[in-house]
Amino acid sequence: MAKRQTHKRATAAILQPDFLQSLTFWPLQLCGWALFMVFPLGIWLAGASSAAAFFWLAFARGLSGFVLTTALWPLCRRLFDARLHYAILFPLLVVSSLILGFLELEATCWLGRGLGFEAPGFGIVYASALMIRSVILFLWFLLYFGIKSLKRSLQMEREFQRAEVRLLRSQMNPHFLFNALTTIMAVRRDEAKVELVTQSLADYLRFSLQQEQEAQSEVAAHPLGDEITALENYLRVEKVRFSDDLDWSIDAEADALRTLVPSALVQPLLENAIKYGQETGPRPLRVSIMAKVVQENLQLAVCNSGHWVERDPMQAGGVGLANLRRRLELIYGHAASLDIRHNPSKVTVCVSLPARHLP
Numbered sequence: 001m002a003k004r005q006t007h008k009r010a011t012a013a014i015l016q017p018d019f020l021q022s023l024t025f026w027p028l029q030l031c032g033w034a035l036f037m038v039f040p041l042g043i044w045l046a047g048a049s050s051a052a053a054f055f056w057l058a059f060a061r062g063l064s065g066f067v068l069t070t071a072l073w074p075l076c077r078r079l080f081d082a083r084l085h086y087a088i089l090f091p092l093l094v095v096s097s098l099i100l101g102f103l104e105l106e107a108t109c110w111l112g113r114g115l116g117f118e119a120p121g122f123g124i125v126y127a128s129a130l131m132i133r134s135v136i137l138f139l140w141f142l143l144y145f146g147i148k149s150l151k152r153s154l155q156m157e158r159e160f161q162r163a164e165v166r167l168l169r170s171q172m173n174p175h176f177l178f179n180a181l182t183t184i185m186a187v188r189r190d191e192a193k194v195e196l197v198t199q200s201l202a203d204y205l206r207f208s209l210q211q212e213q214e215a216q217s218e219v220a221a222h223p224l225g226d227e228i229t230a231l232e233n234y235l236r237v238e239k240v241r242f243s244d245d246l247d248w249s250i251d252a253e254a255d256a257l258r259t260l261v262p263s264a265l266v267q268p269l270l271e272n273a274i275k276y277g278q279e280t281g282p283r284p285l286r287v288s289i290m291a292k293v294v295q296e297n298l299q300l301a302v303c304n305s306g307h308w309v310e311r312d313p314m315q316a317g318g319v320g321l322a323n324l325r326r327r328l329e330l331i332y333g334h335a336a337s338l339d340i341r342h343n344p345s346k347v348t349v350c351v352s353l354p355a356r357h358l359p
Helices: 002-014 025-036 038-046 052-081 086-114 124-169 175-186 191-214 224-245 267-280 316-335
Strands: 221-223 246-252 260-262 285-294 297-305 337-343 346-354
Touching (some): 025 038, 025 052, 052 124, 221 224, 224 246, 224 260, 224 285, 267 346, 316 337
Parallel strands (some): 246 285
Antiparallel strands (some): 285 297, 297 346, 337 346
């Protein structure tokens, strides 16, 4: 159970990181208004002004701005959830900035007079202070609603990506189960082979069902070693089915086995290697899986004997590779790649993606 929970916590790291996801209200609120007070502090330290009224208005602006915008925060959240059209929201924010800026300036002047500071009357200084406060407040509104809108758009895009990844994953070839059952029927008189096929099939299906359950809420992610172990069971079944007509090998480094990968990464490549390798190459079919980490990238290769045949993208093999390439693009963006290399006697499908390990 602990291992599964670790996998789920690490799943989010598979998706492309985004700076906006780390932005929250309170750190921005505190840092923003604190930085706002650096300007008058710099003027005071430089000795550029000694007017007490200036320092009161400048420093009080940071404090009053923090208090005012914190009080406005719940109202802004409700306003954002109302999903007002920009043609309504923008003028509303402009008017609100002017009104609130005026009320804030009046309150600051009134409090300053009570503390013995000379507050400016109506005039150029007052108008300048009102304009500055209103503009700053309007910029706060723009930042708040802008960041919230970007984060909501990003969340919607992520949800769409997860839905599309699950859809693409659901299109994996189901023929293996039917082939395995056929194999059991063919060797039903050999108890040892029946036991081997049945146990290997059960272990493989257990892994597949676990991935399906985890994929209901997130893009399933697991160490490559888990899938390699499951595919060893897959290959044992295929070995019983094809006997001497199939030779297989797996060569995976320890770092590669610990690398987090999306579900069903190797499976479609292996299915294609067995299916099309038998159609295009001599017997026995030779299939190999190799994985290693090079410069913080997982390098995965699935090879099979035979030659490459261009297929209709709508055929099973074409759809499998196209789906995997699309899934990698959705999850990793341009950081991942899928390439096909071939010569007259061998076909190799190479996958490269960022190597992220379990903690």
